[in-house]
Amino acid sequence: MNKGIVMRNLLDRRWFLVSIFVLYLVRAGGQLALADVDFEDLVLPSSDSAAAEVFTSGGAAFFGQTRFDCCWEGWVYSNSALNQDLGLDPGGLFPTNPQFLAQTSTAYLPPNGANTTYAIAVIIDPAVDPVTRMTAPQIPIVLPAGEMVTSVDIANTTWAANNVVNGDAFGGPFGPNDQFTVTIIGESSGLEIGSVDIVLADGMDLLDNWTTVSLVSLSGADTLLFALASTDTSNFGGGTEFLNTPTFFAIDNLLTRPIPEPVAFAMAMAGILCWGVCRRREIQV
Numbered sequence: 001m002n003k004g005i006v007m008r009n010l011l012d013r014r015w016f017l018v019s020i021f022v023l024y025l026v027r028a029g030g031q032l033a034l035a036d037v038d039f040e041d042l043v044l045p046s047s048d049s050a051a052a053e054v055f056t057s058g059g060a061a062f063f064g065q066t067r068f069d070c071c072w073e074g075w076v077y078s079n080s081a082l083n084q085d086l087g088l089d090p091g092g093l094f095p096t097n098p099q100f101l102a103q104t105s106t107a108y109l110p111p112n113g114a115n116t117t118y119a120i121a122v123i124i125d126p127a128v129d130p131v132t133r134m135t136a137p138q139i140p141i142v143l144p145a146g147e148m149v150t151s152v153d154i155a156n157t158t159w160a161a162n163n164v165v166n167g168d169a170f171g172g173p174f175g176p177n178d179q180f181t182v183t184i185i186g187e188s189s190g191l192e193i194g195s196v197d198i199v200l201a202d203g204m205d206l207l208d209n210w211t212t213v214s215l216v217s218l219s220g221a222d223t224l225l226f227a228l229a230s231t232d233t234s235n236f237g238g239g240t241e242f243l244n245t246p247t248f249f250a251i252d253n254l255l256t257r258p259i260p261e262p263v264a265f266a267m268a269m270a271g272i273l274c275w276g277v278c279r280r281r282e283i284q285v
Helices: 003-032 098-103 158-166 262-284
Strands: 035-037 049-051 054-057 060-067 071-078 118-122 138-142 147-155 179-188 191-202 211-214 223-230 233-235 241-243 248-258
Touching: 054 071, 071 138, 147 179, 158 191, 158 248, 191 211, 223 241
Parallel strands: none
Antiparallel strands: 035 248, 049 071, 054 060, 060 071, 060 138, 071 118, 118 248, 138 223, 147 211, 147 248, 179 191, 179 223, 233 241
16 A cells, blocks of 8 residues: 555544544534423413413423312413512412412512513412322423423412411411422323422522522423422311412423434444445545
8 A cells, every 4th residue: 555545544534533523513512402491482361371271382281270160270371570468369269360360470570581471380289198298299291202301490479479478368477497399200101200309488598589490310201290398287177288388389491402312323423434434445445
């Protein structure tokens, strides 16, 4: 083999290695691209909040239902931010009731600024499981197909924050040993794969703004469920314990990213390897 062929062979090897590196960067960049379920693709009525049995945002599906022939339970989307003592009527749990707007408001401006849309979880049945000390996992979010969850922004609602700080007809204010938490449960094909706990109030230390929570540990989930717990409870007879703290919280900016495709990546690498080998043989001929 003469010197010219040897040089061409070395250059071809370098090109082959550069090709692999470029493919890796392109592939990694695609996997790092985040999708934001931010609810800005939803249209709000004049009441500034809305509910539906199923609504979608950014490819994720949010569910709700009417329970006890009267009351909405599930997800609501809103752009209201009310931080004053609202004097809420605890019985006003109807979407057509003017108090519904106040109950489905956050105490803090959404993370993207004023008048942006976010979602509020509404749990009507606050019964406490005697084993887990939480409400039953419910109000599902079905994640976009082919995406894995990475994080979510979370905040207290106006009603829950007011209950913790000032108290109302049901319970509160919180004492130094009280706590209010939400647990996000990840499921894959109906099986639990993990959970993440977020403290909404610890004594009088209230989660007083939007906070980003990592959900990387739930990246294998296709569905998210939610459960609430509070140390402020009551027993209204029949042996069932109920939360006194309003069972509401707000979320925004649910971030997901594409699930890696190792088989496709391996096939692409094999194709480049085959091209490199064939190219080398051509040079040696």
